[in-house]
């Protein structure tokens with residue numbers, strides 16, 4: 001596979017294209033100039049892990065395309081998706097004299113994409129943003145759809161804006177430097193897409209999981225899976241850009257998942273927490289007679305096959321307190337997303353007191369499934385030639 005393998009059109013109020021392929025980092029400058037024709041300056045925002053790996057070809061390409069490029073780097077991690085980082089980016093944009101014609105490039109995972117996208121949405125009341133996702137999670141989900149945000153003391157994504165990018169450029173070559181854990185985390189959102197909209201994809205993933213091993217063996221297949229995921233998200237976002245209704249389905253697993261993330265002090269990945277949230281809500285939906293019995297176990301098995309753990313330490317009461325900040329809450333009701341089977345989901349407006357019970361039942365079932373998964377997991381492979389006395 002070389003260069004752009006897939007180009008998807010996203011028909012939002014301001015349409016844009018998603019490019020998926022290899023050797024695309026070198027084309028960021030050219031693509032950015034084509035979608036922000038009057039841009040003379042570009043501010044590339046990245047984090048401390050991604051910058052040293054991938055900033056150079058992006059900066060060179062922008063300068064080569066006639067766009068004076070500068071770089072702002074912040075410390076990697078969810079704990080930096082905060083107002084201080086937003087402030088750093090905005091001050092740097094002003095210092096570099098970016099004008100309304102210029103462009104902010106988000107080079108990194110979902111954290112970089114969310115905070116840089118929010119900076120683009122607010123700098124001079126909004127300038128162009130190009131998303132260059134470098135994690136699987138950012139490629140299949142966060143770079144597309146225009147949700148931008150930072151976290152506040154009281155919870156995830158509590159300040160943000162809807163601000164669609166002008167282009168998304170997913171160079172799948174970047175996935176090779178992710179750790180297995182970071183790669184697996186993206187699969188949480190992949191499994192989510194399959195559950196809410198695509199039973200066939202779910203079954204394909206059951207047969208052949210999306211793993212780092214598949215990445216090594218078949219990059220084209222991975223690119224195809226990324227395109228398929230974006231297509232699922234595209235179909236929803238095009239119908240409901242501002243999340244008036246349908247788009248809430250993309251939040252499956254997130255009411256509890258975001259609560260777990262915060263209650264665990266952001267030590268677990270977003271995708272892993274969404275996985276826990278999906279199994280919890282699916283389990284509680286079975287109890288309520290809304291969902292076929294085999295769904296929670298199938299989902300738990302698929303997540304485990306993708307290297308995602310369902311284990312968590314947080315107390316359910318604390319998860320509930322954090323989950324009350326959910327944006328799908330309105331007064332005393334919260335719109336929960338419940339699976340109706342594999343490949344279909346629905347909104348279930350639920351009284352907030354009832355949500356507490358659902359969360360507790362769901363998390364108890366998830367803990368039980370997590371323990372089961374631990375007991376059935378194959379023992380780690382042993383090397384027959386290894387010295388039994390040597391330390392690991």
Ligand SMILES: NC(=O)c1ccc[n+]([C@@H]2O[C@H](COP(=O)([O-])OP(=O)(O)OC[C@H]3O[C@@H](n4cnc5c(N)ncnc54)[C@H](O)[C@@H]3O)[C@@H](O)[C@H]2O)c1
Pocket residue numbers: 047048049050053076077078081108109110111112114134135136137138141142143144145146147148156157174175176177178179182185186189269270271
């Ligand atoms: N806006 C949306 O629609 C949306 C959707 C889903 C998730 N999110 C948000 O996305 C965030 C999670 O995104 P994420 O999982 O990408 O996290 P992340 O951005 O923190 O990236 C995970 C880690 O991988 C590193 N990294 C990134 N690319 C790399 C590469 N190619 N090689 C080596 N290391 C690399 C990062 O530095 C970081 O340490 C959360 O804040 C979540 O709320 C937003």
Ligand SMILES: O=C(O)C(=O)C[C@@H](O)[C@H](O)[C@H](O)COP(=O)(O)O
Pocket residue numbers: 141145147149156157189243247250251254327
């Ligand atoms: O794009 C969407 O819509 C989503 O809900 C995608 C989610 O995977 C993502 O985590 C999103 O940032 C959550 O949004 P929030 O509105 O719950 O903050």
Ligand SMILES: [Zn+2]
Pocket residue numbers: 141189254270274
């Ligand atoms: Zn998510």
